[in-house]
Amino acid sequence: MPFLEHLEDLKLEQLALEHIVPALLDQGFFYTDNFLGEIVGHMVLAQVKQMHCSGVLKDGQLAGRGSGVSKRHIRGDKITWVSGTEKDTEAINFLLKLIDKLISLCVGRLGKNVIRDRSKAMVACYPGNGAGYVKHVDNPNGDGRCVTCIYYLNKHWNAKEHGGVLRIFPEGKSYVADIEPLFDRLLLFWSDRRNPHEVQPSFSTRYAITVWYFDSEERAEAKRRFRDLTAHSSQIGSLIEDLYNALDK
Numbered sequence: 123m124p125f126l127e128h129l130e131d132l133k134l135e136q137l138a139l140e141h142i143v144p145a146l147l148d149q150g151f152f153y154t155d156n157f158l159g160e161i162v163g164h165m166v167l168a169q170v171k172q173m174h175c176s177g178v179l180k181d182g183q184l185a186g187r188g189s190g191v192s193k194r195h196i197r198g199d200k201i202t203w204v205s206g207t208e209k210d211t212e213a214i215n216f217l218l219k220l221i222d223k224l225i226s227l228c229v230g231r232l233g234k235n236v237i238r239d240r241s242k243a244m245v246a247c248y249p250g251n252g253a254g255y256v257k258h259v260d261n262p263n264g265d266g267r268c269v270t271c272i273y274y275l276n277k278h279w280n281a282k283e284h285g286g287v288l289r290i291f292p293e294g295k296s297y298v299a300d301i302e303p304l305f306d307r308l309l310l311f312w313s314d315r316r317n318p319h320e321v322q323p324s325f326s327t328r329y330a331i332t333v334w335y336f337d338s339e340e341r342a343e344a345k346r347r348f349r350d351l352t353a354h355s356s357q358i359g360s361l362i363e364d365l366y367n368a369l370d371k
């Protein structure tokens with residue numbers, strides 16, 4: 123293996139074992155800066171901007187503003203999902219592969235969690251009109267998501283002026299964690315109720331790429347529950363149909 127690649131792998135292993143694992147086990151979240159470096163970071167940013175300009179990002183949630191009848195709806199986040207194999211997403215794919223490698227170096231050391239696969243990547247943009255994302259838990263009910271991983275892409279971000287801070291409220295802790303969505307910053311945190319979080323109102327365009335890593339056991343269980351639910355609801359559907367038919371007689 124070429125020397126530089128070997129060096130990269132050593133750095134990644136060090137980041138995983140000496141920083142990410144201890145921080146996740148102790149605080150429940152961890153972020154690092156300069157993850158890809160200026161050049162590759164810019165390539166990812168360029169591809170995300172390209173997606174934004176070409177209208178690929180679809181309106182996410184409606185961010186209601188004000189109350190009562192004059193409920194003026196400001197457009198909230200815009201998102202799209204990429205697997206990284208689409209046209210003009212090579213740099214995003216490189217990022218995803220690197221994060222996959224980083225997570226695979228942590229596996230076996232994250233307690234009982236066995237992580238084998240992940241979601242597609244969610245590319246998100248807050249338009250900078252004051253929209254944010256209300257306080258929530260990513261995975262409150264055991265849908266299988268174990269670790270949330272967010273890569274931020276915002277150059278010269280100044281929270282005082284632009285807002286857009288991610289505030290995590292670590293469960294059972296007396297402090298909150300305010301994380302600025304800075305360019306080339308990678309953040310990881312447990313997706314479950316340990317980490318309620320909010321995106322504060324953003325006053326400049328705010329880009330991020332998120333992937334969720336699944337705990338294979340919890341994911342399999344969640345799929346089983348979903349299959350039962352859909353089977354059950356189809357039974358209810360046919361029962362209602364029988365009732366209607368009986369009433370029609």
Ligand SMILES: Cn1c(O)c(C(=O)NCC(=O)O)c(=O)c2ccccc21
Nearest residue numbers: 182199201246255260272288321330
């Ligand atoms: C756009 N956006 C999000 O930004 C966050 C989120 O927690 N973001 C944290 C952040 O960007 O710092 C989400 O968790 C989320 C979940 C479903 C759909 C869209 C979503």
Ligand SMILES: [Mn+2]
Nearest residue numbers: 258259260319
């Ligand atoms: Mn979230």
